[in-house]
Every structure is written in structure tokens, then in C-alpha cells.
Amino acid sequence: MRRRSRLVSAGAVEAGPGRVAMAAGGGGGGRRWRRRMVAPLLLVVFQLAGAASAAALPVVINTWAFRKAAETAWRVLQLGGSELDAVERGCGQCEIDQCDGSVGYGGSPDESGETTLDAMIMDGNTMEVGAVADLRRVKNAIGVARKVIEYTKHTLLVGDSASLFAVRMGFPYEDLTTQKSLSVYSKWLNQSCQPNYWKNVVPDSSKSCGPYKRPEKVTCKEEQTISQRSVHNHDTIGMVVIGASGTVASGTSTNGAVHKIPGRVGDSPIAGAGSYADSTAGGAAATGDGDTMMRFLPSYQAVEYMRMGTDPTVACQKVISRIQKYVPKFFGAVICANTTGSYGMYFA
Numbered sequence: 001m002r003r004r005s006r007l008v009s010a011g012a013v014e015a016g017p018g019r020v021a022m023a024a025g026g027g028g029g030g031r032r033w034r035r036r037m038v039a040p041l042l043l044v045v046f047q048l049a050g051a052a053s054a055a056a057l058p059v060v061i062n063t064w065a066f067r068k069a070a071e072t073a074w075r076v077l078q079l080g081g082s083e084l085d086a087v088e089r090g091c092g093q094c095e096i097d098q099c100d101g102s103v104g105y106g107g108s109p110d111e112s113g114e115t116t117l118d119a120m121i122m123d124g125n126t127m128e129v130g131a132v133a134d135l136r137r138v139k140n141a142i143g144v145a146r147k148v149i150e151y152t153k154h155t156l157l158v159g160d161s162a163s164l165f166a167v168r169m170g171f172p173y174e175d176l177t178t179q180k181s182l183s184v185y186s187k188w189l190n191q192s193c194q195p196n197y198w199k200n201v202v203p204d205s206s207k208s209c210g211p212y213k214r215p216e217k218v219t220c221k222e223e224q225t226i227s228q229r230s231v232h233n234h235d236t237i238g239m240v241v242i243g244a245s246g247t248v249a250s251g252t253s254t255n256g257a258v259h260k261i262p263g264r265v266g267d268s269p270i271a272g273a274g275s276y277a278d279s280t281a282g283g284a285a286a287t288g289d290g291d292t293m294m295r296f297l298p299s300y301q302a303v304e305y306m307r308m309g310t311d312p313t314v315a316c317q318k319v320i321s322r323i324q325k326y327v328p329k330f331f332g333a334v335i336c337a338n339t340t341g342s343y344g345m346y347f348a
């Protein structure tokens with residue numbers, strides 16, 4: 001079975017049968033992002049070679065240039081694995097490789113220096129979801145998320161209790177801290193804990209470290225840290241796999257936002273926000289400013305647009321512009337694929 005793989009970003013596609021082609025460039029509305037990023041590679045696609053059009057099944061797409069993740073998912077399908085297996089192993093590859101430092105262990109230390117993980121996996125045939133959030137001391141977050149589907153009637157487990165569940169399921173309990181995450185943390189402490197995610201507290205969070213308290217008198221100030229967020233501390237892997245028969249599965253894995261307030265959970269493990277899969281319509285996944293994105297359920301909405309026959313690229317674009325109406329400075333990307341194997345992406 002020959003494959004065709006592509007690294008794509010909106011507006012630019014290069015493909016070569018059996019070879020990896022790379023394309024860099026911007027999508028619509030991406031001026032601000034392009035200024036911040038060098039050659040954004042926002043989507044990897046694996047599809048069968050020989051198909052006349054871009055639409056062919058099976059198809060594997062994931063956010064960013066995490067090519068090894070897509071390759072791993074593709075190989076799982078080739079070996080007869082299910083779409084869920086492909087998503088689990090594909091995102092799991094990124095957890096092992098610590099993709100961009102923002103997936104897996106040793107990245108994005110929170111305010112206390114600890115790395116915590118969020119992940120989800122969704123079965124588009126049964127609409128079952130397994131997810132973990134604020135998972136501590138266990139590396140294979142999406143593996144644990146899969147076990148939530150297989151061994152519980154729940155959808156989402158969080159925090160230390162999720163870790164206990166993971167250990168019961170046979171996952172090793174390990175330290176997620178590395179030299180790198182320690183040095184990111186100590187550098188942040190040394191620069192007066194800047195940037196951070198607090199607002200309207202005393203002492204002034206834009207100048208000093210905590211512990212912070214509510215002020216006696218509330219004086220609301222402009223949010224200051226939001227502009228310091230960059231796309232590079234939100235590089236979640238989100239993946240959509242559509243099998244040969246049109247079965248859809250999706251998943252995400254991330255270590256969240258660097259210097260987050262402990263307890264913070266982003267969009268990634270939330271069904272409909274981080275990703276969504278429905279074998280009667282399609283699949284989508286999101287990456288970016290999760291605190292904003294999760295308020296709009298962009299993955300769910302994109303799948304609903306595709307259900308109505310909207311082209312995948314247009315579906316992605318519509319959900320991004322919906323968010324922009326409220327948060328003009330937001331940044332994020334959505335990837336979309338429909339059940340006949342067409343795919344697209346959009347970012348702001």
C-alpha cells in the first residue's frame with residue numbers, strides 16, 4: 001500500500017507519492033499569526049497514493065508538523081488496527097517524542113513547576129469519549145483516556161484521582177519533570193513570574209509573583225498577559241482519522257499552557273472543544289488559546305457544519321470567525337475532515 005503524505009497549511013499544498021512534501025504558508029486571516037511564527041506548518045495529512053482527488057479514504061490528519069504522529073497512526077491502520085487505535089498510538093507518539101515540548105512530559109510547567117497532562121479520545125461510531133485532565137505523574141495521557149472508555153461508564157477523570165485510575169490500569173507512576181521544565185520554571189520565577197494568568201489581584205500580577213489575593217476594593221484592569229501568550233505555548237496535537245469505511249475517530253493530547261494556574265484545564269480534553277468525531281458527519285480538532293476556544297465548542301460546531309454539507313475548509317473558517325467576533329486577538333487553528341475524505345484547516 002503506497003501512501004501519499006502531505007504537510008499542508010491553508011492555501012498551499014504539495015504532494016508527492018510516497019514522499020513527504022512540506023508546505024508552509026498562511027491561511028486566511030492569519031496576518032498576526034504569521035508575524036509571530038516562522039513558516040507555520042499547521043496540518044499533516046496521510047492519504048493513499050493513486051487517488052485522483054484530495055478526497056480519499058482512509059485519511060489521517062493532525063495539527064502542526066507532527067509528522068511522526070501521522071505516520072504512526074497510518075501504520076496502525078495499515079496493520080489492521082481500528083481508527084481509535086490509530087488516534088491513540090498517533091497522539092501517543094507525540095507524548096513519547098514530547099512534540100514541540102507542549103505534548104507529553106517535561107513541558108509547560110505550571111505555576112508550581114509541575115507538568116500536568118490533558119487528553120481525550122472519541123469514537124465517532126458510538127459517540128463515546130474518554131478523557132483525562134490535570135493528570136499528574138503519568139506520561140501516556142491518551143492511553144489513560146482510552147481506558148476511561150474501555151473500563152468505565154464515565155467520560156472525564158481529573159487530577160490525582162485520574163492518576164490513581166491510571167495506576168490501576170497498569171500505567172507507571174513517574175516524575176514528569178525534566179531539566180528543561182525545571183529551567184523554564186526557574187527562569188519564570190526569576191523574572192517575577194511573568195507572564196501569568198492572573199488579573200485584578202494583589203500584589204499586582206503584572207509585576208510580581210504570588211501568592212495573590214482578591215483586593216479589598218476591586219479595580220478592574222485591562223488583561224495584560226493575554227498578549228504575551230504565543231502560539232508556541234499551546235501546541236496541542238489534535239488528530240482526526242477517517243477509516244476506509246468512513247468511521248471517524250479523533251483525539252488530542254497536550255501538557256497545556258506554560259505557567260498555568262494549577263488546576264487549569266484547557267479545551268483539549270473537552271469533547272466538542274478539543275476534538276469531535278461523528279461517523280455520520282466528520283471529525284475536527286482544535287489547537288490554540290484553549291481558554292478562549294473551549295467557550296465556543298469549535299470542533300463540535302465544525303462537524304455540525306460538515307453535516308450540513310459545508311466544505312471542510314469553510315467549516316473550519318466559519319468556527320474561527322465566530323470566535324473572532326468576540327475575541328479579535330484570539331489565535332487558534334481548527335482542522336476538519338469529512339466522511340468522504342476531504343479535509344481542510346483554518347487559523348487566526
Ligand SMILES: *[C@@H]1O[C@H](CO)[C@@H](O)[C@H](O)[C@H]1NC(C)=O
Pocket residue numbers: 186187190
Ligand atoms: C536571574 O535574572 C538576573 C537578571 O535579571 C540574572 O542576572 C541572573 O543570572 C538570573 N538567574 C537565573 C538563575 O536565571
Ligand SMILES: *[C@@H]1O[C@H](CO)[C@@H](O)[C@H](O)[C@H]1NC(C)=O
Pocket residue numbers: 055306309310311312338339340341342
Ligand atoms: C466532503 O467535502 C467535499 C468537498 O467540499 C464534498 O465534495 C463532499 O461531498 C463532502 N462529503 C460529504 C459526505 O459531505
